[in-house]
Amino acid sequence: MSKYLIDKFLFTVDRDPDLVERYREDPRGTVDWWEAERANSILGCHSGEASTWLRFEDTEREALASHDYVRLFELGAHPFLTLTLFIAMFERDYDEPLAFQKEYGMRLQHFSLPYPDIAT
Amino acid sequence: MAELVAVIASTHHPFYYRASTAPPEERPPFADAWVAKIAAFRETLTRANPDVLVMVGSDHFHQLWLDNMPQFLVGKAPFYDANFYNEEREFGLPRMLLRGQEDLSAHVLREGLDAGFDLAFSNELRIDHSVTCPIITLRPEADLPIVPIYTNIFAPPLPRPKRFVDLGRTIRQLVESWPSDKRVAVIGTGHLSLELGGPRQFGPHGPDPEFDRKAVEWIASGDIEGCLSEVTLDSLWEPGNATHGFMDFMLMMGVAGEGAKADYVDTLDLFHTMEAYFTWYPNGVTA
Numbered sequence: 001m002s003k004y005l006i007d008k009f010l011f012t013v014d015r016d017p018d019l020v021e022r023y024r025e026d027p028r029g030t031v032d033w034w035e036a037e038r039a040n041s042i043l044g045c046h047s048g049e050a051s052t053w054l055r056f057e058d059t060e061r062e063a064l065a066s067h068d069y070v071r072l073f074e075l076g077a078h079p080f081l082t083l084t085l086f087i088a089m090f091e092r093d094y095d096e097p098l099a100f101q102k103e104y105g106m107r108l109q110h111f112s113l114p115y116p117d118i119a120t
Numbered sequence: 121m122a123e124l125v126a127v128i129a130s131t132h133h134p135f136y137y138r139a140s141t142a143p144p145e146e147r148p149p150f151a152d153a154w155v156a157k158i159a160a161f162r163e164t165l166t167r168a169n170p171d172v173l174v175m176v177g178s179d180h181f182h183q184l185w186l187d188n189m190p191q192f193l194v195g196k197a198p199f200y201d202a203n204f205y206n207e208e209r210e211f212g213l214p215r216m217l218l219r220g221q222e223d224l225s226a227h228v229l230r231e232g233l234d235a236g237f238d239l240a241f242s243n244e245l246r247i248d249h250s251v252t253c254p255i256i257t258l259r260p261e262a263d264l265p266i267v268p269i270y271t272n273i274f275a276p277p278l279p280r281p282k283r284f285v286d287l288g289r290t291i292r293q294l295v296e297s298w299p300s301d302k303r304v305a306v307i308g309t310g311h312l313s314l315e316l317g318g319p320r321q322f323g324p325h326g327p328d329p330e331f332d333r334k335a336v337e338w339i340a341s342g343d344i345e346g347c348l349s350e351v352t353l354d355s356l357w358e359p360g361n362a363t364h365g366f367m368d369f370m371l372m373m374g375v376a377g378e379g380a381k382a383d384y385v386d387t388l389d390l391f392h393t394m395e396a397y398f399t400w401y402p403n404g405v406t407a
Binding site for chain 2: 042
């Protein structure tokens with residue numbers, strides 16, 4: 001399990017306006033690029049330092065590459081990160097205010113407590 | 121010594137700014153009632169005439185991240201830039217710049233460490249809507265220096281509820297032992313029941329109105345023991361998956377003190393989550 005890496009993807013994409021658009025338009029290509037080029041960057045180091053061991057599991061990569069926020073919830077991705085980024089990408093496609101957020105909740109209706117563990 | 125002139129606990133609803141500033145044709149139907157409630161709540165801080173604000177909130181994965189996550193962090197800087205790109209994008213929040221009260225930050229850190237809290241610190245902290253929402257609602261002039269204190273209610277493992285209460289009690293002692301003639305208000309924001317990114321989000325009310333009713337009663341009556349007897353890290357998942365933000369309310373109950381009845385209590389039932397506003401005057405307040 002690399003919940004941390006899923007969260008790191010959501011976190012780093014969400015804070016970059018260009019990456020938000022790139023991930024919306026080309027999810028699989030963005031995930032592949034990010035895993036190859038960005039997954040091991042240590043965000044708290046000011047330049048260049050990197051880890052050597054971080055990679056997605058196949059199910060995690062596929063969930064991200066298919067914009068499958070239901071599966072991300074099931075995998076224990078931090079729900080705040082997922083929600084925030086997916087609102088940024090898809091709220092614009094809905095006419096009514098909060099329509100995307102309500103659909104998002106509806107698609108998760110089959111989950112009951114306890115929800116998947118989000119501890120990293 | 122400094123005087124603690126007000127203790128304020130509030131929800132921090134990021135939609136308030138947009139709801140209250142939108143042109144009339146775009147204002148949601150509940151905006152006027154909300155603005156009226158906020159105006160009355162704001163007056164409770166104004167009446168206390170503070171010089172300095174200690175602001176308790178929680179970073180929402182903006183500056184603080186999982187590669188280096190503090191449980192409790194105190195800002196110590198002369199200025200704090202505020203609000204982030206994704207808060208501007210989703211909530212329309214403005215960029216802000218707040219002054220810092222650095223000598224009080226230093227006092228809180230030194231004495232807090234000596235009191236048994238291994239507080240992290242930051243000399244360059246950009247604060248998010250957990251702090252700027254109460255600035256917007258309670259002190260929109262944004263003219264008073266602040267000491268931001270961040271808690272981790274977001275990224276497990278979290279400190280337990282009692283630790284939040286104990287830190288609140290300590291913050292009060294630290295403010296009251298600060299060698300200064302300043303008038304200090306402590307303002308903290310959290311949540312009642314709340315679901316984010318889960319099946320119960322964005323409903324017509326908060327996800328657990330019964331929890332909200334009990335929570336308001338605990339806070340309003342200062343029933344710390346009753347609250348601690350029912351609230352655990354595990355139990356907080358039940359009212360909604362983001363309800364651990366309630367622990368910031370528990371911290372503020374610690375600041376106010378056991379059995380301290382709030383001098384001002386108000387709520388507003390909104391879609392998605394209930395708003396709640398509380399003010400205590402530890403030494404009374406002039407009419």
